[in-house]
Amino acid sequence: MAGGLVKYRHLSRKSSHRKALLRNLVTSLIEHESISTTWPKAKEAQRLAEKMITHGKKNTEASKREAIKFFFRPHDILPKLFGPLRERYLSRPGGYTRVLRIEPQKEDQAPSAILELVDGPKDMRFALTAKTIANIRDKGHKINDMTAANIQKVTRFRADAENELEAMVEKFGTLAAEGDAGVGEVKKKRVYPSLEKSR
Numbered sequence: 318m319a320g321g322l323v324k325y326r327h328l329s330r331k332s333s334h335r336k337a338l339l340r341n342l343v344t345s346l347i348e349h350e351s352i353s354t355t356w357p358k359a360k361e362a363q364r365l366a367e368k369m370i371t372h373g374k375k376n377t378e379a380s381k382r383e384a385i386k387f388f389f390r391p392h393d394i395l396p397k398l399f400g401p402l403r404e405r406y407l408s409r410p411g412g413y414t415r416v417l418r419i420e421p422q423k424e425d426q427a428p429s430a431i432l433e434l435v436d437g438p439k440d441m442r443f444a445l446t447a448k449t450i451a452n453i454r455d456k457g458h459k460i461n462d463m464t465a466a467n468i469q470k471v472t473r474f475r476a477d478a479e480n481e482l483e484a485m486v487e488k489f490g491t492l493a494a495e496g497d498a499g500v501g502e503v504k505k506k507r508v509y510p511s512l513e514k515s516r
Contacts (some may be wrong), residue, residue, distance in 0.1 A: 326357050340366055340389060340434070346414070347394050347402070350439075351433040358417045359430040368405055368434070370413045373398040407437055409474045417441055436475045444473045447482055451489035470495075 322429045324325050328335050342362040345352050347369070353361070371389060372380035376399055384398060385391040433439055446467045453460055460468075472478035 326361050328357060328361065340387060343369060344388050344390065344394060346432055346434065347388075347398055350437045351431060353419070353429065353431050356416070356418060356428040356430045359432040362432055363414045364401075366414050366434075367411070368474040371400060373403045374406055376403060382502065383469055402434070406474075409436070415440075415442065436471075440471070443475075443482070444468065444485065446471050447485035448489045450482075450486045451493060454486070455490065455493060 318356065328338065338358070339362050342352065342354060342358060343366045346362065346366050352362075365387075369384060372384050372481060373420075381395070381399065384395055388394045396418075410489050415433050417433070419429045419431055421427065421429045431441065433441060446464070449467070450460070451463055453464065468482070472482060475481065
């Protein structure tokens, strides 16, 4: 059998097109810290993004040369990769990215996903955990095991995590309180056209 075992997804593209696509996705991920794409593309881009962030953590001349060869706009991306991202992930042993499945916009669309950098300002799990804590506090319940595990995951490697999480929980709490007040006013002001005609 020619070629042996396949160790990556071909993404229905020839090799040069596949490499260009993945380089572009990783460049966008480093620049924006969160991108939306299809599930297979996200999983392949995740592998390369992890390698590039590892190069950024090493911060050697060889790793800088590898990053310059990889990125399309290295002079825009390298300062961020070898600066803030290196400092953010210096104590983390791996797992710098996360792939989250999302529902496709249309029924016939391919499975979609969000590829994001963890412990950043756009960290989806951090925000969802804060929202869950705000809902639990609002209802007066105790934190269950799953929420406690998520709190431990999102705060383990993040600097000043407890204060950031508490600030986001308070933000979600005030948004929920404002939302409840706004819903009550809307219900009072709502006019039903079918009832108006019958009067």
